[in-house]
Amino acid sequence: MNKENINPNEARLGALLRESRVSPALPPRFQEGVWRRIEEAAAPVKAVGGITWLDALAALVLRPRLALATAAVLIVAGALLGVRNGNQMAHQDAQARYLAVVAPNSLR
Amino acid sequence: MNRSLVILLGALVLCAALFGSSYAVSRRVCERCMSKSVSDLDWLQQEFHLSAAEMARIQKLHEGYLPKCAEMCAKIAAKKSELETALNGSTNVNPAAQQKLTELAALRAQCQAQMLQHFTEVSRTMPPEQGRRYLAEMQRLTLGLHEQTESSMSGSMDHEHPH
Numbered sequence: 001m002n003k004e005n006i007n008p009n010e011a012r013l014g015a016l017l018r019e020s021r022v023s024p025a026l027p028p029r030f031q032e033g034v035w036r037r038i039e040e041a042a043a044p045v046k047a048v049g050g051i052t053w054l055d056a057l058a059a060l061v062l063r064p065r066l067a068l069a070t071a072a073v074l075i076v077a078g079a080l081l082g083v084r085n086g087n088q089m090a091h092q093d094a095q096a097r098y099l100a101v102v103a104p105n106s107l108r
Numbered sequence: 109m110n111r112s113l114v115i116l117l118g119a120l121v122l123c124a125a126l127f128g129s130s131y132a133v134s135r136r137v138c139e140r141c142m143s144k145s146v147s148d149l150d151w152l153q154q155e156f157h158l159s160a161a162e163m164a165r166i167q168k169l170h171e172g173y174l175p176k177c178a179e180m181c182a183k184i185a186a187k188k189s190e191l192e193t194a195l196n197g198s199t200n201v202n203p204a205a206q207q208k209l210t211e212l213a214a215l216r217a218q219c220q221a222q223m224l225q226h227f228t229e230v231s232r233t234m235p236p237e238q239g240r241r242y243l244a245e246m247q248r249l250t251l252g253l254h255e256q257t258e259s260s261m262s263g264s265m266d267h268e269h270p271h
Contacts, residue, residue, distance in 0.1 A: 054110065054112040054113055054116065055112045057112070057116060058111070058112035058113075058115040058116055061115060061116060061119045062115065067119075070123065071122075071123075071126055074123055074126045074127045074130065075126055075127075075130045076130075077127065077130075078126070078127040078128065078129070078130030078131035078134065079130045079131070079133075079134040080134075081131050081134075082130065082131040082132065082133065082134030082135035082136075082137075082138065083134050083135070083138045085131075085135050086134065086135040086136070086137070086138025086139045086142065087138060087142065089135070089139055090138065090139050090142030090143055091142075091151070091154060091155075093139075093143060094142075094143075094150050094151035094154060095151045095155070095249075097148055097150075097151065098148055098149065098150075098151040098152065099249055099250070101148045101170075101174070102170075102173065102177065102223065102226065102227075102246075103223055103246075103249070103250040104177070104181050
C-alpha cells in the first residue's frame with residue numbers, strides 16, 4: 001500500500017494506537033545483543049567438533065614438500081637405528097665366536 | 109569413513125612401513141658386512157682397540173692354547189662317556205660312578221685353570237687398562253654363569269625349603 005494513499009485519519013488513529021500500547025522496558029545492552037546475533041547469523045557455518053582439525057592435518061600431510069621431508073627423515077632414522085643395532089648384533093656374534101673357541105660350553 | 113581420517117591413517121601406515129623397511133634393510137646389510145671377514149679374534153680387536161703388533165702376539169698365544177684346550181675337551185668327553193657307562197642301568201650313584209664324577213670334576217677344574225691362565229697371558233699382552241678389562245670380562249663370561257646357576261639354585265632351594 002502506498003503511503004500517499006493512506007487516509008490522514010487512519011494515520012492519526014495508528015499513531016494513537018501506538019501511543020496507547022504499553023511497551024515493556026528493554027533489557028540492558030539489548031541493542032548490542034541484537035547486533036551480535038545478527039553477526040553470528042551472517043557468519044559462515046563452522047564444522048562440528050574435531051572434523052576441522054582432522055581436515056587441517058590431512059591437508060598438511062598432503063603437502064608434497066612436507067611429505068617428502070618426513071619420508072626422508074624416517075628413512076634416515078630407520079637406517080641409522082638399523083646400522084646401530086646391526087653393529088651391536090655383529091659385535092655380540094663376534095664375542096660369542098671367541099668365547100666358543102677359548103671357553104667350550106662344558107666349562108661355562 | 110571420513111576422508112581426512114583415511115588420509116591420516118594411510119600416512120601413518122606409510123610412515124611405519126618406511127621406517128620399518130629402512131631399519132630392517134640397513135640392519136641386515138650391516139650384519140652381513142660385519143660378519144663377512146671376521147676371524148675368531150676379531151672381537152678382541154674391536155672391543156679392546158688393539159694394535160696389529162698386539163694382535164699378532166695374541167694370535168700366537170691363541171694358536172698355542174687351542175691344541176691344549178682341544179686335548180682337555182677330549183679328556184672331559186672321554187670321562188663323561190665313562191661316567192655314563194658307570195651309571196648305565198644303575199638306580200643309584202655307585203662307588204665307580206662317584207669316582208668318575210670326582211675325576212670329571214678334577215679334569216674340568218684343570219681345564220678351567222688352564223683357560224684362566226690363557227686369559228691372564230692374553231691380558232698381559234694388552235695395554236694395562238685394557239688387559240684388566242679383558243680379564244674381568246672373561247671371568248664374568250666364563251665363570252659368572254656358574255654363579256648365576258648356583259644363586260638361582262639356592263634361591264629355588266629356599267623356595268622349596270623355607271625353614
